[in-house]
């Protein structure tokens with residue numbers, strides 16, 4: 001009787017949870033196009049980029065993720081890295097990189113600083129040194145190629161006390177597909193970046209690696225209006241102590257019409273582009289990305305105040321009275337008309 005019950009239970013479980021072996025194997029890197037694997041390292045960042053047989057690793061998770069990242073790269077057939085990027089000197093980005101540098105021949109290591117007061121950063125410098133490499137601190141505008149993909153370092157554009165805003169900002173372009181990696185940059189860094197490159201810069205991207213694990217201190221409206229991503233990837237751990245991702249940036253991303261991919265729900269996330277079409281797949285077969293609610297035009301509308309020449313979102317507490325109001329359909333129109341963004345609702 002007991003055996004029968006166990007058998008029934010096992011049958012029931014296999015019906016509820018079918019074998020998912022194949023789904024757990026990341027797809028191989030294609031010979032053509034550009035591929036990005038957002039590796040699920042919990043509450044941390046790690047992305048492996050491949051193009052034309054060349055590879056770049058952007059961040060390596062925490063120190064404890066080092067082994068996972070190394071075995072992931074080996075599993076993907078990576079033998080050498082053209083480039084290792086440490087977005088900034090926090091453990092959840094820099095920690096796993098020394099393990100990677102201990103194993104993989106690397107051509108170039110980029111970071112926003114040459115040293116930082118932390119053991120994991122000393123290790124990064126040490127393992128780079130064992131390969132005869134010094135850390136390169138790139139200037140904004142620095143450009144290099146990974147296969148046929150162009151990588152441009154856009155920021156940071158200023159010095160900052162706090163490490164998050166020192167994050168290296170990388171734009172990756174392949175054909176018509178653009179990816180933006182923002183590390184843990186926060187809203188002040190976003191504003192400085194937009195100001196530095198000016199209104200004529202083409203910010204539009206297809207894929208945004210969302211800043212700072214979806215913290216409310218990042219991904220401001222102004223930045224989203226400019227970058228206008230179709231897809232947004234958040235690297236975050238379920239039940240993390242910070243409550244990431246926060247509701248505010250999630251709602252801002254929905255307003256912007258971005259489809260959300262979260263590693264806490266989907267596991268590893270894989271993006272591939274042939275230069276025009278981007279396709280996504282992911283590890284967890286039981287979860288789906290969150291379809292963006294098509295952005296409601298009313299949500300995107302902006303309201304200028306004819307007297308102060310400031311413009312506001314519809315939710316602002318200091319909306320101008322109707323007779324002083326002028327409506328804009330987007331951010332650029334408002335700027336072109338000589339208006340400037342409200343400091344509280346338009347950050």
Ligand SMILES: [Zn+2]
Pocket residue numbers: 088090163164184
């Ligand atoms: Zn950070």
Ligand SMILES: [Zn+2]
Pocket residue numbers: 044045090092093184212213
């Ligand atoms: Zn972080």
Ligand SMILES: [Zn+2]
Pocket residue numbers: 311312313316317318319342343344345346
């Ligand atoms: Zn306002």
